[in-house]
Amino acid sequence: MDVEFYRILEEKKSTVAKRWLDAIMASYPNDKSGFLMNQGDQFSNPVGYTFTTGVTGILDVIAKGEDFGESIxxxxxxxxxxxxxxxxxAKAMAFIFQLKTIVREELVPEIRQNQVYIDLLEFESKIDDLALTAFDIYVKCREQIFELRTDELKRMTFSLLKKANLVSEIPVQESEQEDQK
Structure with missing residues (x-):
């Protein structure tokens, strides 16, 4: 990629970051008070803090022209x-694709002036790769959530059966002797 594209992106990075963060926060319709955007404290507003640092971190890496491996x-x-x-x-991942639109809207005049269309296409390809990585992460997180729910359901069921005296525990020594047979 041409260095010119990254120079332009670096110049507009704070505007792009703000717009991207606004787009993410807009996906939370119940936040009419603006709490997620206005509270920047890590402990008062961990979600807003996570999004702000995440957006900034991802854009820092991308604006340097580096692979997004560092922004994972x-x-x-x-x-x-x-x-x-x-x-x-789809809604959970949409914020990644919104970055393409924001970058196009913010950088188009400079891109046209400097003839770096190909670089924009390469940048957008990187965003697509970032989206695929994000989807993998999302699926793993959802799998963990479902595993936790399943394990909790098993524990609750066992506990209820035990309270109803419908299940008895096998002492460890007995179960070891049965396994050896």
């Missing part, structure tokens, strides 16, 4: 939050 931890943090919320997979 930022991406994982955002995806973990969105995976536990009541979003469809």
């Amino acid at each position: 931890s930022f991406l994982e943090d955002i995806i973990r939050v969105r995976a536990v919320q009541d979003f469809t997979p």
